[in-house]
Each structure stands twice: as structure tokens, then as C-alpha cells.
Amino acid sequence: MTLPASASSAFRLSAAELGMCSAARLFAAELHAAGGAPLLEEARDRIGPDYPIFDIVASETLEGRPPARINPASVVTALGSAKLVLVIGIEAYFLDALVAALPAARIGLVLGEGGLEGERRRILANFGGRVEDVPLSDVLRWAGRRSAMLTFIYGTVSTNAYVAPVWLRVAGPDVRPQFRTLVGWDVLNRAPALYPRWVVEAPLEPFSCLVGI
């Protein structure tokens, strides 16, 4: 059983709509189920160099450590009593869990491009109207004493975190004081070993709280 020629472009398409980590989880699980370790290893070697987050997830699966079950409990604790939660960037499986765990909160989503463009309408349709589309220009409308901002982190190095590029456009010095809490949800718990294409380094300092999976 060999990896199809379209695997890399298929990963890119899924990453645009599901997020890098969610797409990596999907691919690792499906390829492992379809062709076992040899197929997943082939995928890691072919797709991994271009998509380092897939490289991490595939490697861990091959090492017998498949991705852990997503538990949003610590994120909910970190968000405290926030009534408005503005999520920056998409990680579909993580956001699914968070939305279910915050039945009373108003949730907004800022989707960046960062070289990958998903279909906005389709991404949002999965949340049954619970998640609102927030353009970059409207971020400050969500600010306030009971507002929290959250983004997904792809590992940390020293005083920096790897985040989606859109985070840099949002979390400027003018925005930070306007939100009560800035939460970073580390969806990998491990920094990429390869050059972290598609994500960027950002200082950890603005975050009020970092949470693991």
C-alpha cells in the first residue's frame, strides 16, 4: 500500500480548514489505520518536511504515542468567568471540544490566512451558529472586562511560542490590555524539530496563562 500522489496537497487542503494539528491528527489516524506503520512512515517522510506539525504527530504515533484525547477542562478553568471568548486561528477538533464545554459563552473566531485559505462559511457551519466570524477589524469590539482571547500554540522554545501568523496581527500592545485574559492552548506540547513552516514565533510574555492538551 503506497501513499497517493495527492497526499501532500490533500494535507494542505485539510490543514486550511481544520488547522495544522487537527489535520495532522486526522491524517496520522487514517494512514495508520489504512497501511499501518510503513504507510505512516512514508507519509511522515514525504509530507513532514513541508508540514512540521504533521511530522511531530506522525512521529509520536509511530513511537506508540498517538495524540492524546482532547480535554478542554484546563482551558475552561483558565478562561474563568469570561462571557466573551475570542479565538484566534482554527484548530477544529480543539474548538469543537471548547465550544461544547462553554455552553453559555459567546465565542468569536478570527481566521487568518497565513498562506492557507479555508472556506470561511464551511468552517463556521460546523459550529451550528455557536461561533461567530470576527474580521480582524472587529477584534476590539470583543474587548472588555469579561472578555478573553485564546490562541493555539504549537510548542514553545525558551521565551517564545509557535503560533498561527494571525496571532501577530491581533495581539499587539494596543489589544493586550483590553482583554482580561490571554490564554495559549498548547496543542502539541512539543516544539517542532524541523523548520516550523506555516507557524511563527511569538513572545510568551503577553499570555496570562498557558495550557497543555
Add this chain to the structure above:
Amino acid sequence: MSSARVILPSILVLAIVIQALVPSRRVLIVATAASVACLASATLGVATPPRIFADVPWDVLVILVALGLISRMFAEAGLFDRLAVSATRASRADPLRVLGVFAVAMYIISGVVNNITALVLVLPVLHVLLKLSAPSKRYVGWTIGVMLVACNLGGAATPIGDFPAILLLSGGRMTFLGYLRLAAPATLAALLILLALVLLFVRPTADVARDKVSARLTRAIVEAMFRGVVIDRRTFVPAAISLGLMLAAWTLMPASWGITPDLICWLGVGLALSLRHALGERLARDGIDSEATLFLLSLFVMVGAVRKTGIFEEIARSIQSLPVSQAGQLVAFLALAGVLTGVFSAGPSMAALLDVADALSHRMPPRAVYVGLALAVCAGSSFFLTAATSGPLAQALTERADIRDGEGRPIRFGFFEFLPAGILSFCVIEGVAIVYGLLSLRGAFE
């Protein structure tokens, strides 16, 4: 009157030619030409604007707008997303099945709702499947091409599927059930013949890899992309109930009651929008397809002005005086309708040819003329990518989707990529139209 017979048809033909050459400005061109036609008609003493406006088939516009709003409600309910996922499941992400399943799905959808709305929501899912399968240029051309033709056939299958059929329903030319009974089998036959020819002889999947891993990944990705999309019952149920009531009324209500198809449609849509009043208000304000409505209104105005000159009756008389049998005259008319539609698109040719059809229907069985005309217009709409509104839209959406082959080269879908599918479809549907017309002449459907 003689100068009017030259000037008014010239304005119509010129407008149709220019809008075909510059489709990006077609509404402006046709709307401006309609105002010029009104001016010419008034100054040449043919008819005043109120008389021309009085002849506009407003019932057709009412039905178009109302059905467009119902389609938007179904779209808001997430129906098309779920249908697209179901089509993916049914196709098992196999390239050959994808072509067939999506064509059949679009045929069915287009018969009931506005095919533009359906296309905008279903085509992106097909794009996802195409992007995931490392397709060849040929496969993309045929798959999207056949799907577009299926849209046209679905639109012609029912009296509410598309503008030409709605035009036949209006003015009492045909009853709802009468049209459905005759057109649905004919269009279904055309679709099945087309699919058989494509799958057995064209074989567009011959150069596309078909492996189990790719199919498994594709299914998993599509399921993940639509993992949380469910049909919103609060929106779907009122729209479905209203459409069901409308279909029942169109089918069962006697014409003697005076409740016309457009009134049924208006009442039904009013009910659907009122049951979801917040969404209904938003759709009533922003959900009307003003482009299509203004385009058709302008065409009706121009055609109305030309009609007053009596030129359409003359064309009908010319066809009837052709030195051939009645069957030959019908074939000539249907061939003319197909070619004119291919060049000028369905709206203009149907609006102009309906008057000729009306005249022909006095000497031939009306069903042979009207249903044959609807099929011939459908054939013409499928000839070139530019002949139906859905074509350029599919082209734009496909360009934006950035589909690439296995080597990473971008795949285009434009006029020439569609042409092979268009030529085959035109021949098949026009053939069905002519065979249908000839059989009707011989009383085969009595």
C-alpha cells in the same frame, strides 16, 4: 411601421450580441438597451412604455424571485452541504462514481431549487474531491462539464426548475403536471444517455489513479470538513412544508379557481419567510437575485417592443412556409432554438422564440412545440460554457479552487475545457428534443 421593424429588432439583436461578447457587463447592457427600445417604440409610434410594461410576464418574475428565496432558505438550513456529503458517501470517493453521483444529484436538486444557489454550495465539495484525487485536466473538464449539463437538464425537467420552463407554466401554456409528465422522462433519458456515453466511451477516469488509500483519506477529510454541519430544522421545515404545499397546489388546484401558479408561489414563499421571520426579513431584503431579475425584465421589455411590430408572427409564418413537411418545420424550429440559445443564452432566445412557438402551436400539437422548445433551449444552454449563467460561475469558482494535477500543475476549467462535454451534450439533448417533437407530432404521447 417599416422603420420600427428594422430599428427595434436591431436594438434587441445588438444588445444580445454585445452582452454575449461582454458578459461581465451584461445586465447594464441589456437594461440600457431596454430603455432605448422603449424610447424607440414610443417615438416610432409602435407602443407606449405602459403598453410594453403591461405585456411583461410579471408572473414569471414573481415565480423566479419566490423560488430563489425558497432556495436561499434551503441553503441557510444547510441542506446542500448535507446533500454534498451524502453524494460523497454514495460515490465512495471513487472518481468514476463521483462523476455519476454528482451529476444525478445536481439533476435532482436543480429540478426543485434555483440551480445557481445549488451550484454555489455543491460545487466547492466537488472541488474538494477533485483536489484530493490528483485529477487529470481531462477528468476535471468532463466531471464539472457533465455536472453543469445535469444542472440544465434538471432545470428543464420540472416547470419550476429554470426560467424557460417557468415561462411555459405562465400564461397557461402548459399545466404543472402536464409539463412534468412530459419533460421529466425526456430530460432523464437525455441524462442517462449522456452518462452512458461518457462513462462507456469517453472514459474520463482512464488517466486518474484510483487507490484505496486516496479514497479513504478523501472520505475522512470531507467528513471532517462537514463534521458539525447539520440541517437546521427550524429553517428547513418551514421551507419544505411551504414547497410541499406549493407543489400540491400547482398539481391539484383546478385552473378554474383563478389561483395562478405565480400567486401560489408568492403565498407559499410568504408563508415560509413568515414562519422564520427574522431570517425571512433578511432574505426578503438581501436574498433576491436582482441580477437575474433585472436581466430578464429588460429582455422582456425589449422583446415586448419587438413583438408589437409583428415580426415574430412573420418568423413563425416563414417557418410554416418552409417547403418541407410539418415534421421538417418542427425540426428546423428546434434546431434554430438550440443554436440560438448556444450563442445568445437561454433568456434571450426563449423570450424571443416563445412568440414563434405560440404561433406554431396553433398548427402543431402544443406539447410537441413547447416541450421540444424547452429541451432544445436546454441543449443550447449546454453547448458552450457561456450559454448558461451557471457556466461562467462554475468557471470562476473552479479557478478560485486552484485544482492541481498529480504533478502540481494548475488545472484550468474554461470555455475550451468544457467544449467536448458541451458538444456531446448538445448533440444528445438536441437529439432527444427532435425525437420527442417528432414522436409528439405522431401522437405518441396522447
